[in-house]
Amino acid sequence: MKIIPFILALLCCITAQAQQYDESKVPAYTLPDPLLTLSGQRVKNVRTWEKVRRPEVLRLFEDNIYGQMPHDFDSIRFTTLREEPRAMEGKALLKETRISVYRAGQSVSIHLTLFIPNNVPRPVPVFLLINNRGKNITDPDRKEKSPFWPAEVVIDSGYAIAAFHVSDLAPDNKDTFVNGVLQLYPGQLQAANGMKAIGAWAWGAARVMDYFEKEPLVNASKVALTGHSRGGKTSLWAAAQDQRFAICITNCSGNSGAALARRQFGERVSRINTTFPHWFNDNYKKYNDRENDLPVDQHMLIALIAPRPVYATNATKDLWADPTGTFLALKNAEKVYALYGLKSNLPSTPPATNAAVATSILGYHNREGEHDMTLFDWTHFIQFANIHFRKR
Numbered sequence: 605m606k607i608i609p610f611i612l613a614l615l616c617c618i619t620a621q622a623q624q625y626d627e628s629k630v631p632a633y634t635l636p637d638p639l640l641t642l643s644g645q646r647v648k649n650v651r652t653w654e655k656v657r658r659p660e661v662l663r664l665f666e667d668n669i670y671g672q673m674p675h676d677f678d679s680i681r682f683t684t685l686r687e688e689p690r691a692m693e694g695k696a697l698l699k700e701t702r703i704s705v706y707r708a709g710q711s712v713s714i715h716l717t718l719f720i721p722n723n724v725p726r727p728v729p730v731f732l733l734i735n736n737r738g739k740n741i742t743d744p745d746r747k748e749k750s751p752f753w754p755a756e757v758v759i760d761s762g763y764a765i766a767a768f769h770v771s772d773l774a775p776d777n778k779d780t781f782v783n784g785v786l787q788l789y790p791g792q793l794q795a796a797n798g799m800k801a802i803g804a805w806a807w808g809a810a811r812v813m814d815y816f817e818k819e820p821l822v823n824a825s826k827v828a829l830t831g832h833s834r835g836g837k838t839s840l841w842a843a844a845q846d847q848r849f850a851i852c853i854t855n856c857s858g859n860s861g862a863a864l865a866r867r868q869f870g871e872r873v874s875r876i877n878t879t880f881p882h883w884f885n886d887n888y889k890k891y892n893d894r895e896n897d898l899p900v901d902q903h904m905l906i907a908l909i910a911p912r913p914v915y916a917t918n919a920t921k922d923l924w925a926d927p928t929g930t931f932l933a934l935k936n937a938e939k940v941y942a943l944y945g946l947k948s949n950l951p952s953t954p955p956a957t958n959a960a961v962a963t964s965i966l967g968y969h970n971r972e973g974e975h976d977m978t979l980f981d982w983t984h985f986i987q988f989a990n991i992h993f994r995k996r
Contacts, residue, residue: 830853
């Protein structure tokens with residue numbers, strides 16, 4: 605008799621999952637207009653966007669989702685830990701650097717792994733990964749290699765490639781995430797709009813950019829910031845906050861990343877806040893099962909990055925991250941890019957599986973496969989960077 609409740613529970617779970625992935629269940633929704641100010645003024649030019657509306661939208665995201673981004677600290681130091689001029693069988697210079705930031709008697713250190721190609725003119729454009737997977741993924745000795753961070757492929761393409769691990773800034777754990785950047789800014793934990801883990805990771809990306817500006821071998825004006833899943837949520841937020849990042853790449857970032865929340869498809873705000881309560885600020889929890897009450901949606905986060913290029917991805921077996929919602933977020937950011945005279949080449953409907961749209965200020969692909977970052981993804985990230993860095 606005990607098997608019957610189990611079967612019923614399993615059927616309920618399967619039904620719930622089917623509803624999560626059923627386009628017919630997407631409710632009617634109206635997206636907030638990125639070009640309408642809080643006072644009701646219509647934004648018609650870049651000046652009004654940059655002076656009035658963009659600061660409004662940035663603050664709405666800070667207050668309601670990602671948390672405040674502190675910018676003050678006492679000092680920052682860069683220490684070379686290791687330098688191998690003939691890494692990767694002579695193809696690259698390896699530099700491992702400790703970035704130490706000090707504030708109010710506390711400090712935090714970021715370990716940065718950087719490979720720079722040897723046979724190209726320097727300074728070199730660079731891809732920076734926010735690594736939320738294992739540290740072995742970015743093994744500096746290259747004893748372990750992964751398509752998640754195909755350093756050799758990027759080096760062969762003439763780019764430098766770098767990575768830092770999220771645990772240096774905030775462990776990805778609801779009980780220990782405070783053991784990092786937040787020790788420098790304890791007031792953030794008391795504020796309803798204070799940053800938590802994702803804000804801390806984005807803060808760390810900005811400190812790596814501080815280092816790049818001092819590193820003569822790297823072209824700090826041509827940094828492509830990338831992240832996968834929660835790292836992809838972070839890459840969007842970091843690029844929105846720090847306009848020094850030249851390109852933003854967000855891979856399978858889904859809810860609270862590149863996908864529209866109001867579609868209520870796949871992962872929803874309530875699920876992400878319950879499962880990962882340490883990622884976003886406390887105010888965000890007010891919108892659990894109330895996505896339509898949010899004053900923003902993710903197309904506006906992408907719009908904050910304008911006029912810089914953004915590339916977003918999905919995977920066919922990762923409906924949890926809402927491929928259609930991601931594509932629609934990009935499409936609904938187009939009007940802000942248009943203020944700058946930049947026309948997106950995205951089609952009116954999502955492109956076919958594995959058909960990448962890279963020759964556009966807003967790029968996109970939905971590849972076949974699982975929730976991951978693959979060589980297919982990186983091949984198109986490189987193509988995207990080739991197109992846009994060649995224009996700069």
